[in-house]
Amino acid sequence: MTPDQRPVDGDGPDPHLARDVAASLRAIPDFPEPGVLFKDFTPLLLDVDLRNRVSTDVVRRYDGAADLVIGIEARGFILGSVIADRLGAGFVPVRKEGKLPSQTHSVSYSLEYGSATVEVHTDAIQAGQRVLIVDDVLATGGTAAAAVELVRRCGGEVVAVEVVLELGFLRGRDKLAGTRVNALLTD
Ligand SMILES: O=P(O)(O)OC[C@H]1O[C@H](OP(=O)(O)OP(=O)(O)O)[C@H](O)[C@@H]1O
Numbered sequence: 358m359t360p361d362q363r364p365v366d367g368d369g370p371d372p373h374l375a376r377d378v379a380a381s382l383r384a385i386p387d388f389p390e391p392g393v394l395f396k397d398f399t400p401l402l403l404d405v406d407l408r409n410r411v412s413t414d415v416v417r418r419y420d421g422a423a424d425l426v427i428g429i430e431a432r433g434f435i436l437g438s439v440i441a442d443r444l445g446a447g448f449v450p451v452r453k454e455g456k457l458p459s460q461t462h463s464v465s466y467s468l469e470y471g472s473a474t475v476e477v478h479t480d481a482i483q484a485g486q487r488v489l490i491v492d493d494v495l496a497t498g499g500t501a502a503a504a505v506e507l508v509r510r511c512g513g514e515v516v517a518v519e520v521v522l523e524l525g526f527l528r529g530r531d532k533l534a535g536t537r538v539n540a541l542l543t544d
């Protein structure tokens with residue numbers, strides 16, 4: 358049975374997923390600037406089976422519970438769109454400043470290396486829609502908190518923030534009080 362054919366319901370948690378994801382991540386010192394240990398998840402994307410196990414794990418948690426999935430530019434687009442497909446949910450890109458062509462809501466924040474502004478189309482999320490936010494890494498929490506704020510400005514309801522890796526020492530969850538946060542793996 359290929360990973361895509363595995364049943365979602367009744368298929369219990371994947372007991373070795375966190376271990377296998379941890380083994381696939383690559384740590385690059387001093388990227389993108391001195392002092393940052395960058396966790397690179399591109400090896401995970403190369404591994405078809407592992408990538409499918411990650412999305413299966415997320416889909417199992419939110420099957421029927423989300424109308425939309427947000428992926429945050431750029432790395433959040435990759436798993437976010439796969440998960441949206443498998444949930445049968447619409448996909449909403451949250452993009453860095455100036456990239457979305459129509460009217461936007463906009464939130465600025467700081468992260469482990471620098472600061473940024475993210476935007477969403479004002480008409481992408483309708484009032485009351487249930488929105489799952491997907492990204493690869495939760496570090497300081499600035500990016501995820503900005504995405505939560507964008508959903509609220511549109512009148513949507515945040516179901517949860519789902520990430521592959523949480524850098525616990527940066528205490529990103531502190532910026533997400535009241536929001537369900539799930540990480541496959543915490544460092
Ligand atoms: O919790 P935070 O401190 O906000 O950091 C987490 C964010 O940092 C990375 O994105 P980055 O802005 O580097 O953009 P990229 O996905 O385009 O590489 C990562 O993909 C998260 O979105």
Ligand SMILES: Nc1ncnc2[nH]cnc12
Nearest residue numbers: 394395396397469494496
């Ligand atoms: N240390 C880190 N590795 C990968 N992505 C990140 N985003 C913010 N901090 C990061």
